[in-house]
Amino acid sequence: MVPFAGYAMPLQYRTGILAEHRHTRESAGLFDVSHMGQVRLSAKPGASMESVARALERLVAADIVSLGPGRQRYTQFTNGTGGILDDLMVTSLGDHLWLVVNAARKHDDVERLNVLIGEECDIEFLETRALLALQGPSAVAAFARLVPESESLSFMRAALWSHEGETIMVSRSGYTGEDGVEVSVSSRGVESLARRLLARDGVEAAGLGARDSLRLEAGLCLHGHDIDTTTTPVEAGLAWSIQKRRRLEGGFPGADVIISQLRDGPPRRRVGLVPQGKAPVREGAAIRSSSGALLGAVTSGAFGPTAQGPIAMGYVASEVAATGTVVEIERRSSWIEAEIRPLPFVPHRYHRS
C-alpha cells in the first residue's frame, strides 16, 4: 500500500505490477479508482441543461453544449495562461452532467466550480461514491454477465442502469488504452460488485502500478506529471479535445494563448521517447540534443511491459519534436540516446461504433 492523494492505495496486489499489467492487456484487470472525484452538475429549478453546459464551457475548452445524452468527452480545466488545472471526463446523462476528476485535484475543482458557476447550476460532490474500472479485451464480456445491456455501449458512451436495486453509471471508457468500462456505484454496493466481478474467469485485481504503466504505454497524460498548470493542451498534444466551435468562439480560461498556439504552433510539444538499451529513464530527467543543448525534460518514464522495454514521455522544443529525432536523456550520472517516437507506444483497442 502507498499513500496517494490522501488515500492508502494498493500499488500492486499479489501477482505484482508486471503480471497485473499483462493480464489487463490479455484479459481483464479490475481497478478500484474510487479516490477519483465524481461531481454531478444539474440545472437549477426552471433552468435548462443547456444553461448548465454553457456554464461549464466557461471553465473547459471542450464543446459541452453539443454533448448529447449518453455521450462522454475528455477535456481540461484551464487557467488564464492556458495551463491545465486538471483533466476530466464529462458525461451527459440527460438531466445532469457527470464529471470525473483527479483525486489530488478534486477538492480544488469542486471549490472552483462552486465559486465560478455555482449560481447557475446545482453542484453535487459525490464524495462517497465509488468508481471501478474494468479494463482489457475481456472486460466488457465479463461486465455484461452482470449488466447485459452494457455490451451495446460503444467507446465514450455511457448509460444509467439499475443493478441490485441501485442506480449505477457505466461508461465504455478507461485510461489503459484497452476496451473496458468504468462503473460508478454507491460505497454500499461497491464491494459486492467488485467481488462478483473478481469471481468471473479472467478478471484479476490490478493496482496503481499497473494503471501507471498501462496509461504510459497508451500515451495518456497523468496530471501533475505530464500535464499541469505550466503546460497547455496544445503543447500536451490534446488539441483534438478542443472542438471547432470552441476554437472559433473561445470563451474559456486561457483561450487567447490556446487559440494562438493552435494557429501558430506551440513552443514545445509532448513526445514519446524510446531510450536505447534496457535501462529506464525517470520523471525529471533532462533531455538534450546530441550537441548538448537542453531541450526539455522527461515527465513520465518507466519500463513498458507490453512495449518490452523502457519508454518515456516528455516535452521538447517544437523544432526538434519530429519522429525519428535522436536526443539524449540523463540517466543517473550519464546520458543515453533516445529516439522520438509517435504515441501511443501500444495501439489503442477501443470499441468504436
Added chain:
Amino acid sequence: MGNRLYSKEHEWIVVDDDVGTVGISDYAQEQLGDVVFVELPESGREVARNDELCVVESVKAASEVYAPVSGEVVEVNDALGDDPAEVNADPYGSGWFVRIRLADAGELDELMDEDAYGEYLSELA
C-alpha cells in the same frame, strides 16, 4: 562454501575461499517488486565497503546496491542483462549480481548471519 551473510541494506554474500558472491535478499526483491534492469559494474573494478556497486531498476523505482565488503569485482552476472527477473525468481541462486575478491576478510564480522538477519527483518516489520 561459507554461510550466507547479510548487510543492513539487504545485500547477501557467500564467501568461498577469498571470493564472495553478492546478491540481494529475498526480502529486498520482494520490496523492490518486478526487476526490469540491473546495471552491473565492470569486471576488475575496485570497490570499498558500502560503495555503490549496482543499480537495480524495478517497475517501481531505481535502488542502489552497496558493496557489503571491499575488494575487486572479479565476475559479473551478465545473464541478468537478458533476464533481470531472475533477481525476483531466484535471489540466492541465478539472481546473483557480482563476485568480489575480498580485500579484508575481517569485514565479514560486520555482517549478520541468517538468524541475526531474520531478527533484523522482524524489527523492520
